[in-house]
Amino acid sequence: xxxxxxxxxxxxxxxxxxxxxxxxxxxxxxxxxxxxxxxxxxxxxxxxxxxxxxxxxxxxxxxxxxxxxxxxxxxxxxxxxxxxxxxxxxxxxxxxxxxxxxxxxxxxxxxxxxxxxxxxxxxxxxxxxxxxxxxxxxxxxxxxxxxxxxxxxxxxxxxxxxxxxxxxxxxxxxxxxxxxxxxxxxxxxxxxxxxxxxxxxxxxxx
Amino acid sequence: xxxxxxxxxxxxxxxxxxxxxxxxxxxxxxxxxxxxxxxxxxxxxxxxxxxxxxxxxxxxxxxxxxxxxxxxxxxxxxxxxxxxxxxxxxxxxxxxxxxxxxxxxxxxxxxxxxxxxxxxxxxxxxxxxxxxxxxxxxxxxxxxxxxxxxxxxxxxxxxxxxxxxxxxxxxxxxxxxxxxxxxxxxxxxxxxxxxxxxxx
Amino acid sequence: xxxxxxxxxxxxxxxxxxxxxxxxxxxxxxxxxxxxxxxxxxxxxxxxxxxxxxxxxxxxxxxxxxxxxxxxxxxxxxxxxxxxxxxxxxxxxxxxxxxxxxxxxxxxxxxxxxxxxxxxxxxxxxxxxxxxxxxxxxxxxxxxxxxxxxxxxxxxxxxxxxxxxxxxxxxxxxxxxxxxxxxxxxxxxxxxxxx
Numbered sequence: 001x002x003x004x005x006x007x008x009x010x011x012x013x014x015x016x017x018x019x020x021x022x023x024x025x026x027x028x029x030x031x032x033x034x035x036x037x038x039x040x041x042x043x044x045x046x047x048x049x050x051x052x053x054x055x056x057x058x059x060x061x062x063x064x065x066x067x068x069x070x071x072x073x074x075x076x077x078x079x080x081x082x083x084x085x086x087x088x089x090x091x092x093x094x095x096x097x098x099x100x101x102x103x104x105x106x107x108x109x110x111x112x113x114x115x116x117x118x119x120x121x122x123x124x125x126x127x128x129x130x131x132x133x134x135x136x137x138x139x140x141x142x143x144x145x146x147x148x149x150x151x152x153x154x155x156x157x158x159x160x161x162x163x164x165x166x167x168x169x170x171x172x173x174x175x176x177x178x179x180x181x182x183x184x185x186x187x188x189x190x191x192x193x194x195x196x197x198x199x200x201x202x203x204x205x206x
Numbered sequence: 207x208x209x210x211x212x213x214x215x216x217x218x219x220x221x222x223x224x225x226x227x228x229x230x231x232x233x234x235x236x237x238x239x240x241x242x243x244x245x246x247x248x249x250x251x252x253x254x255x256x257x258x259x260x261x262x263x264x265x266x267x268x269x270x271x272x273x274x275x276x277x278x279x280x281x282x283x284x285x286x287x288x289x290x291x292x293x294x295x296x297x298x299x300x301x302x303x304x305x306x307x308x309x310x311x312x313x314x315x316x317x318x319x320x321x322x323x324x325x326x327x328x329x330x331x332x333x334x335x336x337x338x339x340x341x342x343x344x345x346x347x348x349x350x351x352x353x354x355x356x357x358x359x360x361x362x363x364x365x366x367x368x369x370x371x372x373x374x375x376x377x378x379x380x381x382x383x384x385x386x387x388x389x390x391x392x393x394x395x396x397x398x399x400x401x402x403x404x405x406x
Numbered sequence: 407x408x409x410x411x412x413x414x415x416x417x418x419x420x421x422x423x424x425x426x427x428x429x430x431x432x433x434x435x436x437x438x439x440x441x442x443x444x445x446x447x448x449x450x451x452x453x454x455x456x457x458x459x460x461x462x463x464x465x466x467x468x469x470x471x472x473x474x475x476x477x478x479x480x481x482x483x484x485x486x487x488x489x490x491x492x493x494x495x496x497x498x499x500x501x502x503x504x505x506x507x508x509x510x511x512x513x514x515x516x517x518x519x520x521x522x523x524x525x526x527x528x529x530x531x532x533x534x535x536x537x538x539x540x541x542x543x544x545x546x547x548x549x550x551x552x553x554x555x556x557x558x559x560x561x562x563x564x565x566x567x568x569x570x571x572x573x574x575x576x577x578x579x580x581x582x583x584x585x586x587x588x589x590x591x592x593x594x595x596x597x598x599x600x601x
Contacts, residue, residue: 053448053449054448054449056449083375084374084375107494107522113522114494114524119374120382132549133548134551136555137465138524138525140544141465143452144547146452147547152547183377184377185378185379186379186380186390187390200553204552
């Protein structure tokens with residue numbers, strides 16, 4: 001689990017306790033993800049369908065979708081993010097309290113999807129906010145969204161809270177709030193948040 | 207009753223100074239339209255709404271069309287003198303038809319359950335700042351749709367109670383549905399992203 | 407009291423709140439009934455239980471190969487019709503070329519960007535060789551944005567048997583079409599030999 005000798009020694013002082021605490025902490029967080037009531041377009045309908053009785057997102061702890069970002073810890077960006085809506089999405093993300101996660105659901109939220117060449121479409125919300133899980137599909141089935149949530153739960157359980165490779169919310173050097181894009185004359189300014197995102201052929205992507 | 211020829215006659219009786227003509231539609235739907243001049247469009251619309259037997263009281267759709275400058279090849283008879291003889295030949299001449307912007311209204315009658323009657327208005331040219339009269343005082347449902355046409359084509363509707371953009375934000379400068387719109391360049395666009403751009 | 411009386415009068419005999427109680431009654435009936443009647447338990451507990459998908463449900467395309475060797479049995483000849491017809495342009499194909507630069511009838515690169523694909527199935531409809539078909543996989547969420555969502559040729563190749571299991575009707579139709587085409591080509595060859 002730990003590769004650094006110094007860290008191992010440090011952990012030996014309180015080692016067993018820290019590991020157990022981390023696991024319990026991560027288990028509690030992953031099994032009670034409260035999503036934000038946030039649906040933009042057609043993928044929102046599939047998200048609603050995943051909350052209905054047949055697929056039941058409530059089994060995974062996401063029983064209540066919170067209307068306020070202050071109370072939510074998962075933002076499922078479901079649907080096309082238009083350039084007019086993008087500043088509001090980033091604002092809502094900034095208002096969520098740490099630890100917070102973003103799930104980009106559907107082709108439009110990941111990359112602009114079928115509307116990539118459009119005049120009012122952001123080519124993927126990960127240009128402005130950090131996204132943890134991408135669920136492709138147009139729209140993804142409710143089971144695909146459930147699979148995405150399960151994947152997110154596994155990601156959370158693997159997160160470390162100290163040492164190298166610790167989670168984004170535990171790292172004081174990582175930002176908690178991201179720059180809100182402004183509406184310029186022809187496009188959003190900036191076109192992407194250069195501090196956190198690069199196009200793929202410039203080495204972007206985790 | 208909704209025979210377009212009859213409607214044209216009735217309109218010309220009611221609004222004598224207007225210029226109204228039939229624009230035929232060769233396609234499958236056969237939805238011919240009436241081209242009205244901008245000076246009298248509001249009066250014509252009001253007549254069409256208020257005449258009890260026409261009663262077109264619902265504007266269901268307002269849309270814009272951008273016609274670019276186009277060149278038309280025409281065969282023109284030209285008299286030429288060849289070896290002392292006068293011959294009439296046909297020469298192919300290219301003419302530029304200036305472009306314009308157009309607004310199209312689809313009008314239905316809710317009370318008489320008839321329709322559609324299609325109204326068109328044309329601007330003189332494709333300048334960045336073109337004006338047309340608004341039919342919102344006559345048809346309330348045209349209010350938001352004319353805002354959309356203004357946003358996407360740049361046609362300013364005079365007489366509209368709230369003339370501002372609908373889909374794009376206020377500071378946006380372009381009119382995206384004009385045929386000469388090109389999307390903003392990505393600062394470092396890759397070949398794959400460029401593929402996804404609409405072809406100009 | 408006044409309000410309840412006026413509500414009773416105006417609604418023609420319904421007490422205030424009776425609608426809510428009736429709805430709650432339905433929920434209670436379903437809950438108690440679920441202990442006796444299993445059909446009232448409608449939840450399909452993913453990931454343990456899966457809902458069987460209808461035959462024509464589709465998610466992303468895949469390439470078909472005949473036989474056992476994916477490279478040898480590949481049906482795609484890199485005609486690039488699917489690349490041109492794809493509305494969001496998510497397919498990227500490059501022809502394999504031999505030493506002289508002449509294109510071989512095989513794709514060297516066949517990438518589908520599933521972060522863009524909208525599952526419209528147009529690529530399947532236009533393929534003249536029945537080389538590309540729609541798959542039903544949906545459990546493909548990823549952590550990273552670019553590379554895992556760009557499926558390459560090796561990840562897209564699946565055998566014809568897989569397609570037969572997935573969709574018996576469509577694979578039977580495709581097999582019949584290919585058989586007819588093969589018979590036609592054989593007849594032409596026979597006629598050519600004789601003549």
